[in-house]
Amino acid sequence: MLSKAQNKYIRSLALQKNRNEHNVFIAEGAKIAGEWLHSTQKIQYITATKEWMAANLSLVAAHPEAEAHIVTQAELETLSIQQTPNQVILAVHRPPALTVSAVDHWCIALDTLQDPGNMGTIIRIADWFGIKYIACSPGCVDVYNPKVVQAAMGGHLRVNIFETDLAAFVRGASMPLIAATLGGESIYSITRPKAGILVIGNESKGITPEIQQLATTRVTIPRVGGAESLNAGVSAGILCALLTQS
Amino acid sequence: MLSKAQNKYIRSLALQKNRNEHNVFIAEGAKIAGEWLHSTQKIQYITATKEWMAANLSLVAAHPEAEAHIVTQAELETLSIQQTPNQVILAVHRPPALTVSAVDHWCIALDTLQDPGNMGTIIRIADWFGIKYIACSPGCVDVYNPKVVQAAMGGHLRVNIFETDLAAFVRGASMPLIAATLGGESIYSITRPKAGILVIGNESKGITPEIQQLATTRVTIPRVGGAESLNAGVSAGILCALLTQS
Incomplete structure (x- = not known):
């Protein structure tokens, strides 16, 4: 008791x-x-x-x-x-906060992601696809929010999650920057890099203009039906499945 | 008031x-x-x-x-x-219950799916990819649960969602049956049919043996990292993105 x-x-x-x-x-x-x-x-x-x-x-x-x-x-x-x-x-x-200045592998960058369920889901996705890094902008939901921990299913233990100034981090990384947006190139037809940074934006506002401008490629999951959008976690899953496909 | x-x-x-x-x-x-x-x-x-x-x-x-x-x-x-x-x-x-005895297009079949967030997410995914039908086994969560309605973002209005005896429905449909399981063929390497029924199982128990036995193909999203599983909604999104890719 x-x-x-x-x-x-x-x-x-x-x-x-x-x-x-x-x-x-x-x-x-x-x-x-x-x-x-x-x-x-x-x-x-x-x-x-x-x-x-x-x-x-x-x-x-x-x-x-x-x-x-x-x-x-x-x-x-x-x-x-x-x-x-x-x-x-x-x-x-809580493990000590991690500082990562450069990445040498696929990395997911989260730009002001707000929903704890989406955050946890994306950590679980990274953990499934062997993506080693998740960079979070300072405006993201706390990665130790109980709902994030719940949805991540232990992914915190295997994925390096760190908070960073995204624009500076992206400028410092010599990696392709792939921005998930509406109205980009079809994810089915782009030339896939061997590694890169995939940016997922805020649930309602998308990716901040500063980060969008740094993008090497803007990608979209083509829509066939009537839905206005896909959930951020699901979009991240689809993009990771297609980008890391070997 | x-x-x-x-x-x-x-x-x-x-x-x-x-x-x-x-x-x-x-x-x-x-x-x-x-x-x-x-x-x-x-x-x-x-x-x-x-x-x-x-x-x-x-x-x-x-x-x-x-x-x-x-x-x-x-x-x-x-x-x-x-x-x-x-x-x-x-x-x-509530719209009148729908009866669908045959499908002529991609269909998602849900076998005892329990979580309302997953159900709503899958309706939204079907709505995005233009998948016209979702067949639910009688043991699925109510598709008008408030959390389902919330997560589906209006998808109920564009996707035909119906409850049916899944085994009988699958036997009646002359369509390939693709079962999402652990330990199946890689979704990246199967020959994609033009249309079919994609079965997603219960969050903890997976697909019932009776439905598994009816499967034409058992597919898996290959795992690279350490996660034990992917969320059912995310898996459905990845499989739909790859199966319906044209």
């Missing part, structure tokens, strides 16, 4: 200012918690149901630095951002 | 049993409400802020069958499933 103060503390991590103050974030659910517990990342709290604890004793033992608490389903619900909380919630120490 | 009973009624449509009883669903937000108001679909309630009403008088006038109510932001919040409710919420009469 958690004390009132511990419960309040863990719940407070739903807000970015508290995550920043404590350098700790939340990872929820058996699958995602498992990814972090299998890593060398330092864990602060493991709060889980009796059943989960009993089934995962060795995983808990592997993290002597963590305070482990058995909680009731009702208590888990008070901590959870999910409608149906799932067995275990961790408070995890 | 809405009466207490009207407020309660609209909120009740968050639940499928109430949507089924009244044959009415919720469409929320300026963009999505706009899609439904521009259609010939019968609207039951238009509840919106003063500002939205003032800016959309002709759209409201085009629906004399609808009861229009100006509501405060606070009242809108009581009706909304969104964290930040967006100007207007409609209660829309």
Whole structure:
């Protein structure tokens, strides 16, 4: 059981200012918690149901630095951002911020991406396609937002995600810059570079003009039907599948 | 302003049993409400802020069958499933259920798809790629769930979505059946049919064995990195982009 103060503390991590103050974030659910517990990342709290604890004793033992608490389903619900909380919630120490000045491989650059579901989905996509880097402009949603952690499914552990001044980063990288826009060249017909930076823009405003001007190629997924747009996560998935195809 | 009973009624449509009883669903937000108001679909309630009403008088006038109510932001919040409710919420009469016994074009078949965000995303993908049909097994999430309507961005109006016994439907259709699975052939290397049925399975259990056995081709998006899987909506987007590429 958690004390009132511990419960309040863990719940407070739903807000970015508290995550920043404590350098700790939340990872929820058996699958995602498992990814972090299998890593060398330092864990602060493991709060889980009796059943989960009993089934995962060795995983808990592997993290002597963590305070482990058995909680009731009702208590888990008070901590959870999910409608149906799932067995275990961790408070995890955030890895140190990464600085990457140059990339030598495919990189996704996110220009003011706002939606945590899209951010998490794109981290998961990078993780699937073996894309090693994600560069985020300062205006992007926090990559340790609980919904991002949820949707990324452990991708944080395998993809180098860093915040940077995108324009300066892009100017410094001697790589093709591929901008996902409406009205660009068809992604089916461009000559694919061996590596490059794929820029995905804000959900409603797209890519900022400064970054657009730096683009080597502007690409579009051709539309056949009536939808006004594709979701940013889905677009990123399609472009990564086509660009990294070998 | 809405009466207490009207407020309660609209909120009740968050639940499928109430949507089924009244044959009415919720469409929320300026963009999505706009899609439904521009259609010939019968609207039951238009509840919106003063500002939205003032800016959309002709759209409201085009629906004399609808009861229009100006509501405060606070009242809108009581009706909304969104964290930040967006100007207007409609209660829309549900179109009659569609029966489709045969398809002559690309069709997406959904086998027990559970997540409303994935369902809505896949409707939006079909709408983008001009895929005219989505066949849902009886175990799928309700396509008029508010989160589905939200994520589909009006796709319901342009894609024929119907519930059917998938195995019988597939047996009846003389079309290639392409099953999205782990461990199938690479989507990059298969011979693409001109049309067919693409099956997407349940988020955790995949495609039911009965449907898998009917597959002409089992396809996979090759993995390079460490992620365990791709999100169902993203997978569907990638497969549709590659299968319908002309």
